[in-house]
Amino acid sequence: MTEITGKCLCGGISYKISGEPLRMGQCHCKHCQRASGTGHMSLAFFKRDDVEITGSYTEYSSEADSGNHNIRAFCPTCGARVFSRNSANDQVIGITAGCADESDWFAPQFIVYNKDKPEWDQMDSSVNTFDAMPTKPAG
Numbered sequence: 353m354t355e356i357t358g359k360c361l362c363g364g365i366s367y368k369i370s371g372e373p374l375r376m377g378q379c380h381c382k383h384c385q386r387a388s389g390t391g392h393m394s395l396a397f398f399k400r401d402d403v404e405i406t407g408s409y410t411e412y413s414s415e416a417d418s419g420n421h422n423i424r425a426f427c428p429t430c431g432a433r434v435f436s437r438n439s440a441n442d443q444v445i446g447i448t449a450g451c452a453d454e455s456d457w458f459a460p461q462f463i464v465y466n467k468d469k470p471e472w473d474q475m476d477s478s479v480n481t482f483d484a485m486p487t488k489p490a491g
């Protein structure tokens with residue numbers, strides 16, 4: 353994969369990623385639904401050092417079932433949810449696939465919190481699906 357670039361809706365926040373995704377997945381937890389305003393978040397996780405973020409953002413922290421905090425970063429101007437990090441591991445950053453300039457590379461390897469998935473949010477049944485969070489926090 354070559355360099356991945358992306359930005360929020362107004363362009364106030366942009367990013368450049370040089371490495372390969374560590375993992376990619378979709379999360380239907382209620383926090384991701386509220387933060388996105390839709391049925392799930394599509395997230396690609398990268399090494400923190402591979403991601404260069406430009407612009408100022410606001411963060412909102414919420415407690416996951418694991419007791420760790422998921423810290424979602426969004427644009428204070430347009431409200432776009434651009435990336436997130438987890439209090440359990442500050443070496444990893446989750447990028448929302450929809451903010452990438454080109455996102456054909458995104459291919460979810462897992463779906464988590466399927467128990468909270470709304471009926472209207474249809475997913476690919478060939479993707480590994482878990483009722484909640486199987487091992488590590490993903491989003």
Ligand SMILES: [Zn+2]
Nearest residue numbers: 360362427430
């Ligand atoms: Zn913005």
Ligand SMILES: [Zn+2]
Nearest residue numbers: 379381384491
């Ligand atoms: Zn979630």
